[in-house]
Amino acid sequence: MSPKKTSLISRRDFLKGAAGVAGLAASGTILQACAPLASPTPVPPQAPTVPPIPTKVPVPTVAATAVLTGPAGTLRIAMRETLLSLDPQKEYQIVSLGFTNRCFADPLVNYDDKYNFVPGLALSWTAIDDLTWEFKLREGVKFHNGEKFNAEAVKYSFERMKDPNYKAGGASLLADVDSVKVKDEYTVLVRTKEPSGALLPNLTLVSIVPIEASKRDDFATNPVGTGPFRFVEYKKGERLVMEANREYWGGAPKLKQVIYYPIAEDTTRMAAVRTGEVDIAYGILPEEIAGLKVMPQLEVFSVLSNDCVGVIAYLEGDKPRIKSKVRKAMLMAIDREKIVSKILQGVGAVARSVVSAALPFFNPNLTPYPYDPKQAKALLTEAGYPDGFSSNLVVPSGFYPKDAEITQAVAAYLKQIGINLEVRLVEQSSAWPLRRVPYEFFYSGGAVMNMDGDMAFSRDYMPETSREKYNNPEVTRLIKAARASSKQDQRRELYRQVQAAIWEDMPRIQIHDVGDVWAMSKRVKNWQPRPDKTIVLKDASVEG
Amino acid sequence: MGNYLVRRLLQLLVALLGMSVIIFLAMRVAPGDPAERMVSPLATQQELQQMREALGLNKPIYEQYVIFLYDVLHGSLGKSLFYNAPVVTLVLESLPATFQLALLSMMVVIVVGVPLGVYSATHSDSWPDVIARAITYIGQAMPSFWLAIMLILAFSVGLGLFPAFGRRSPSAFVLPVISLALPRLARVMRFVRSAVLEVMHEDYVRTARAKGLPERSVVYRHGFRNALIPIVTDTGLQFAWLLGGSMIVEVVFAWPGIGALTLNAIYSRDYPLVEGCVIFLGLIFLLINLIIDLSYAVLDPRIRYQ
Numbered sequence: 001m002s003p004k005k006t007s008l009i010s011r012r013d014f015l016k017g018a019a020g021v022a023g024l025a026a027s028g029t030i031l032q033a034c035a036p037l038a039s040p041t042p043v044p045p046q047a048p049t050v051p052p053i054p055t056k057v058p059v060p061t062v063a064a065t066a067v068l069t070g071p072a073g074t075l076r077i078a079m080r081e082t083l084l085s086l087d088p089q090k091e092y093q094i095v096s097l098g099f100t101n102r103c104f105a106d107p108l109v110n111y112d113d114k115y116n117f118v119p120g121l122a123l124s125w126t127a128i129d130d131l132t133w134e135f136k137l138r139e140g141v142k143f144h145n146g147e148k149f150n151a152e153a154v155k156y157s158f159e160r161m162k163d164p165n166y167k168a169g170g171a172s173l174l175a176d177v178d179s180v181k182v183k184d185e186y187t188v189l190v191r192t193k194e195p196s197g198a199l200l201p202n203l204t205l206v207s208i209v210p211i212e213a214s215k216r217d218d219f220a221t222n223p224v225g226t227g228p229f230r231f232v233e234y235k236k237g238e239r240l241v242m243e244a245n246r247e248y249w250g251g252a253p254k255l256k257q258v259i260y261y262p263i264a265e266d267t268t269r270m271a272a273v274r275t276g277e278v279d280i281a282y283g284i285l286p287e288e289i290a291g292l293k294v295m296p297q298l299e300v301f302s303v304l305s306n307d308c309v310g311v312i313a314y315l316e317g318d319k320p321r322i323k324s325k326v327r328k329a330m331l332m333a334i335d336r337e338k339i340v341s342k343i344l345q346g347v348g349a350v351a352r353s354v355v356s357a358a359l360p361f362f363n364p365n366l367t368p369y370p371y372d373p374k375q376a377k378a379l380l381t382e383a384g385y386p387d388g389f390s391s392n393l394v395v396p397s398g399f400y401p402k403d404a405e406i407t408q409a410v411a412a413y414l415k416q417i418g419i420n421l422e423v424r425l426v427e428q429s430s431a432w433p434l435r436r437v438p439y440e441f442f443y444s445g446g447a448v449m450n451m452d453g454d455m456a457f458s459r460d461y462m463p464e465t466s467r468e469k470y471n472n473p474e475v476t477r478l479i480k481a482a483r484a485s486s487k488q489d490q491r492r493e494l495y496r497q498v499q500a501a502i503w504e505d506m507p508r509i510q511i512h513d514v515g516d517v518w519a520m521s522k523r524v525k526n527w528q529p530r531p532d533k534t535i536v537l538k539d540a541s542v543e544g
Numbered sequence: 545m546g547n548y549l550v551r552r553l554l555q556l557l558v559a560l561l562g563m564s565v566i567i568f569l570a571m572r573v574a575p576g577d578p579a580e581r582m583v584s585p586l587a588t589q590q591e592l593q594q595m596r597e598a599l600g601l602n603k604p605i606y607e608q609y610v611i612f613l614y615d616v617l618h619g620s621l622g623k624s625l626f627y628n629a630p631v632v633t634l635v636l637e638s639l640p641a642t643f644q645l646a647l648l649s650m651m652v653v654i655v656v657g658v659p660l661g662v663y664s665a666t667h668s669d670s671w672p673d674v675i676a677r678a679i680t681y682i683g684q685a686m687p688s689f690w691l692a693i694m695l696i697l698a699f700s701v702g703l704g705l706f707p708a709f710g711r712r713s714p715s716a717f718v719l720p721v722i723s724l725a726l727p728r729l730a731r732v733m734r735f736v737r738s739a740v741l742e743v744m745h746e747d748y749v750r751t752a753r754a755k756g757l758p759e760r761s762v763v764y765r766h767g768f769r770n771a772l773i774p775i776v777t778d779t780g781l782q783f784a785w786l787l788g789g790s791m792i793v794e795v796v797f798a799w800p801g802i803g804a805l806t807l808n809a810i811y812s813r814d815y816p817l818v819e820g821c822v823i824f825l826g827l828i829f830l831l832i833n834l835i836i837d838l839s840y841a842v843l844d845p846r847i848r849y850q
Contacts, residue, residue: 090628164594164598167598169582171583172587172588172591221629236637236638237805238710238711238798238800261798262798263798264804265693265797268709271701272709275707275708429577429581430574433575436592
């Protein structure tokens, strides 16, 4: 009995002790947990320097006040994407190309609102001969760390992004570039392998980086550029904080601070803009629009993006899908108006060409294929399949809006003319490699990130590179002609002809132009969403 | 005890090695190609191949495993394909956020769940017990992500009481902690109830009552303490689950923890990062198991480890 008794006491003592230790440990953790939360919004490293107010104050106008006080206010943005690397040359994803790169850095050539070229870090550019472009650079521009922007920095930036060891996601944007020569401090000569009309549009996505800073190991977490905002703080998966670059070559931005929040969950992002925790949210679901529109403090934008999605047929093999008549029958059997109005609730638009109507080279004059099941059935019979056929459709799950609902609707429409289409929703990482091997049908489109026809057509509609094995000599000729031309108007006209030719073949059963829905707090002024999703904040401001 | 500990730690190493093989193979067998996610849609097949080579994905699978094992043994766990940073740094950066959530949730679970379970057991079939049981069934049946979204819609959007996402203030902890704690609280409460119910019929409990001890003392010192082993086991495992299983809740609340990190890594097929996260979570799970086993000897002096 006695040993048991002693052990009982020690056990009790232990339990008390353990409870105490546990309590201490827990409270310690909570203290730690709360410590960094004491200051919810990070204080910028230096207090805003207010320029001295002149003794004789003129009648203050709004503009004058802005000039006197400098950048003010914080703008908070939420998107779906997690930031990977902050290095402006590394990533090829929407949030990098369209937003963070453009905050930290600048390209040589930029687009205005109408997608005409305007000077970025280059003041002017001229084609000296078929293969050589001369860029005159802006003088007196400095990177955030004080490094000088000049021709050497441009040459270095191009070579860095092209270097296979560096593994830039967008390295192919510079695939045409053969060499870069420094002519003088502020002039570079870019030589292409063959005449390249795609060079300028591609350059709008290529950021220029500083030579010294970009060699440092921490460049991916501590980026330096020439852009309107400079890097302040990055907490992975949580937030990215940027502040106004008062010495920006294009004039100081109006916002003092910009914070980016990656919020992967659609409902949470919508909730965050409703509660006012963020000012701009991208990727609002169609069914949320009505609920957001009634909120007086919010504005909801539904804009066409640069992407157009459809059912892509693999064009080799002895299958019904290789016949143009079959694909046209399929298109006419699908009520696309209803898909856009009912399933997408009006977000986006019925496809009127093989590319989105938001693109500057879109051809608005193509003859539409109406919804007409009877004629569709007749076409199918004419093609030799009066009883229809069976096939399947691979869908990268969750990539395109309402993909499951839309493809189910497509299958139901096709059933009415005798086509049995099995819909296979495949997780995205597993789905994309399937696009590179023979398939039956694949539900996809292609975002034209640089808004240029070369990106839209030169890959999937040229026989050497087409993943769906499209081959039309006339289309190939037109694409090559557009590629060789450096006159943008001429190129856009050629791309309109390309669309007309492809529209006759109908290799893709185009369903709809993808719409983007943004919600914005009305305290944000002077900002609008764009089809390419670039978020340009230099002139944006916030109230209150 | 010393011998036992050494033996257990060796077993732990073997388990980790086994786990590394399984997760390594599972990632390679799963369809999908990380290189595809890294190149632009403009890239040609040749450029894709170049990217695969740069990432080391073209090497034979056993060679890739040897490289991976080398990285594990050197403590770096390799380099993330997407974040371009050492895996071990990424994992360590994300652990505090997850630990904060898990510890707070566990405290809620224990502080609320254990007394409720004991009460339910000692007052079994009373109406509070019936209500509590009904609630626990519902609590266990509710998926965390659904609960999380409902909480956001009700308390952030509807009432405006708590932030909808992030961890910018102490109040931002409330909704994620509830989403994580509620399903587990239900489970722990049920477990405590049945464990205590079982011992309350034992002879020693009757003896304690016969001695005239106050009921409180009978329940907690004689009943509950003897029911502790299964309770500690289950609660400990619940804690391990909270650390590894908070993925969905972390994603919903945009919480920068290891769960969200792992899930993103899986989606993007970031092989080294998935492997690193799984090995870390596995290690934590095994350590918690070991601590639970060691605690038996303390909770029940009849148990000795040789």
